[in-house]
Amino acid sequence: MTAGSAPSRVLAVGAHPDDIELFAGATLATWAAAGCEVHHLVCTDGSKGTWDPSADTTALVAARQEEQREAARTLGATGQVVFLDNVDGELVADRETTHAVAAWIRQIRPEVVLGHDPWRRWRLHPDHRAAGFLVTDGVVAARDPHFLTDLDVPHHRPDLLLLFDTEEPDHPVEVDSQAAHTKADAVLAHKSQLLSTLGIPDDDDGSAESAFRDRTIADLAEVGGRFGLPLAEGFRNIRGL
Ligand SMILES: [Zn+2]
Numbered sequence: 321m322t323a324g325s326a327p328s329r330v331l332a333v334g335a336h337p338d339d340i341e342l343f344a345g346a347t348l349a350t351w352a353a354a355g356c357e358v359h360h361l362v363c364t365d366g367s368k369g370t371w372d373p374s375a376d377t378t379a380l381v382a383a384r385q386e387e388q389r390e391a392a393r394t395l396g397a398t399g400q401v402v403f404l405d406n407v408d409g410e411l412v413a414d415r416e417t418t419h420a421v422a423a424w425i426r427q428i429r430p431e432v433v434l435g436h437d438p439w440r441r442w443r444l445h446p447d448h449r450a451a452g453f454l455v456t457d458g459v460v461a462a463r464d465p466h467f468l469t470d471l472d473v474p475h476h477r478p479d480l481l482l483l484f485d486t487e488e489p490d491h492p493v494e495v496d497s498q499a500a501h502t503k504a505d506a507v508l509a510h511k512s513q514l515l516s517t518l519g520i521p522d523d524d525d526g527s528a529e530s531a532f533r534d535r536t537i538a539d540l541a542e543v544g545g546r547f548g549l550p551l552a553e554g555f556r557n558i559r560g561l
Contacts, residue, residue, distance in 0.1 A: 345503030359399030421458030489554025
């Protein structure tokens with residue numbers, strides 16, 4: 321993969337349904353449009369993603385899985401959408417879960433792995449931190465042949481590990497306005513999260529959704545501006561894989 325070109329196969333790992341679209345949606349839309357096979361791995365079941373204390377969380381989990389599949393389709397992703405189904409809010413980067421992530425990396429054999437930056441300072445949500453360590457530690461366990469020896473799956477070393485949701489991006493991926501709109505559409509596919517995550521009320525007359533689309537473009541322009549690009553998403557490139 322050369323600078324500016326799309327990889328052939330990627331795996332994005334997010335803590336919750338919606339994180340992958342929020343943090344890397346324009347990049348994945350860009351790569352999918354160029355023929356890249358995009359796979360999703362979602363670590364938790366999203367069962368705490370509501371402000372309604374009386375919500376039926378079993379129904380919420382099912383709805384969020386369907387929303388995640390729809391969001392992936394919206395991005396143009398043709399790969400698998402895998403759910404690890406850990407309890408939302410209680411994700412731990414223990415050995416068992418790390419090895420589950422590593423096993424998926426070995427099976428999918430992505431050229432690029434994307435995930436949360438676990439070292440981001442002052443972040444509140446524990447699942448984003450844990451999901452970050454699951455992806456960094458998972459890459460090591462996928463890469464080194466003496467991990468997962470009980471599985472008959474050959475080890476795999478990705479070419480790139482890109483961390484999103486990062487304080488200090490050093491690796492921009494340039495996107496165009498079409499990809500920016502596709503990202504917004506994919507985030508909006510997570511319908512159960514419109515109020516709690518995006519601040520869009522149920523009775524929105526379209527103005528809150530329109531403001532969200534404007535924010536999406538403005539954020540991509542801000543990141544792009546740091547790198548002399550019109551629109552971009554920013555990642556931390558973990559070197560020395
Ligand atoms: Zn999240």
